[in-house]
Amino acid sequence: MQKTILITGTTSGIGKAAAMALAKQGHQIILHGRKQQKAELVRNEIIAASGNEKVSVVIADLYLLSEIRNLCALIHNNFSSLDILINNAGGLMGKEIELTQEGYEKTFAINVLAPFMITNLLMDMLVKSRDARIINVSSNSHQLNAQPDFDDLQLVKHYNPLRAYGNAKLFLIWNTQHLVRKLQKEGIENVNAYSLHPGAVASGFGVGSNLGPLLNIISKIARPFFRTPEAGADGMVFLATARTIPGKAGDYFVDRTPVKKSIKYYTPEREKIIWDYCLECTND
Numbered sequence: 001m002q003k004t005i006l007i008t009g010t011t012s013g014i015g016k017a018a019a020m021a022l023a024k025q026g027h028q029i030i031l032h033g034r035k036q037q038k039a040e041l042v043r044n045e046i047i048a049a050s051g052n053e054k055v056s057v058v059i060a061d062l063y064l065l066s067e068i069r070n071l072c073a074l075i076h077n078n079f080s081s082l083d084i085l086i087n088n089a090g091g092l093m094g095k096e097i098e099l100t101q102e103g104y105e106k107t108f109a110i111n112v113l114a115p116f117m118i119t120n121l122l123m124d125m126l127v128k129s130r131d132a133r134i135i136n137v138s139s140n141s142h143q144l145n146a147q148p149d150f151d152d153l154q155l156v157k158h159y160n161p162l163r164a165y166g167n168a169k170l171f172l173i174w175n176t177q178h179l180v181r182k183l184q185k186e187g188i189e190n191v192n193a194y195s196l197h198p199g200a201v202a203s204g205f206g207v208g209s210n211l212g213p214l215l216n217i218i219s220k221i222a223r224p225f226f227r228t229p230e231a232g233a234d235g236m237v238f239l240a241t242a243r244t245i246p247g248k249a250g251d252y253f254v255d256r257t258p259v260k261k262s263i264k265y266y267t268p269e270r271e272k273i274i275w276d277y278c279l280e281c282t283n284d
Helices: 013-024 036-050 065-078 106-126 161-185 213-225 229-241 268-282
Strands: 004-007 028-033 055-059 084-087 132-137 191-197 252-254 257-259
Touching: 004 013, 013 028, 013 036, 013 229, 028 036, 036 055, 055 065, 065 106, 084 106, 084 229, 106 132, 106 161, 106 191, 106 268, 132 161, 132 229, 161 191, 161 268, 191 229, 229 252
Parallel strands: 004 028, 004 084, 028 055, 084 132, 132 191, 191 252
Antiparallel strands: 252 257
């Protein structure tokens, strides 16, 4: 059955690989990118390789909430349905803190606020689908690097790039499971959400991030041993298309399998703090 699928961050890496695989299955694909020309090149490449011409492009800088609003309005205006939302776009920043034009720390903006806002703004389309799925691309960095400060959620006072990234991916997992419980309380059974770790992938992700001399060297040495974008995208494609998914909605997946997520910092109260903070930031 053909599905309409929006994937953020599709101009390279696992986003592009997932879009290619799903287009080859015959689905209608909405590619998101930041630059029109690059996104159009990817669109043409996917159409040529898949023979599927139902591939569209939408452009937005997901660091900015204003552009996210425009993106979601564009999707509402141009598409009649949405079955699958894959929040793949993310980012690892450098050793010096960077703020968006709207005043948010960039790691938090792209990895937490963007998927939160896109999901909320497109929920009215997703609830109309017979079997809608939201797939949030997290990372095992939530286990390795997270150390949240609930008085400084964006680490503005004590910024560290890996800690900020780990925190963001932890918060993304918490928002995923909070959304599932919220939908269940509202009696919405046809929309489910999952998070996953795609593995260490040999892509452009993080390549331009200056993490400091030592971490830069370690990253370069390790990169040849990473998995291909196609292998990294497999879990996304599986969660988007499998007739039955093991485990339950809200689970965290690695290689098609639900696995334990870190509970070191988790409490229901902290989960709600993150959700409410995102609501406050996005005004939704």
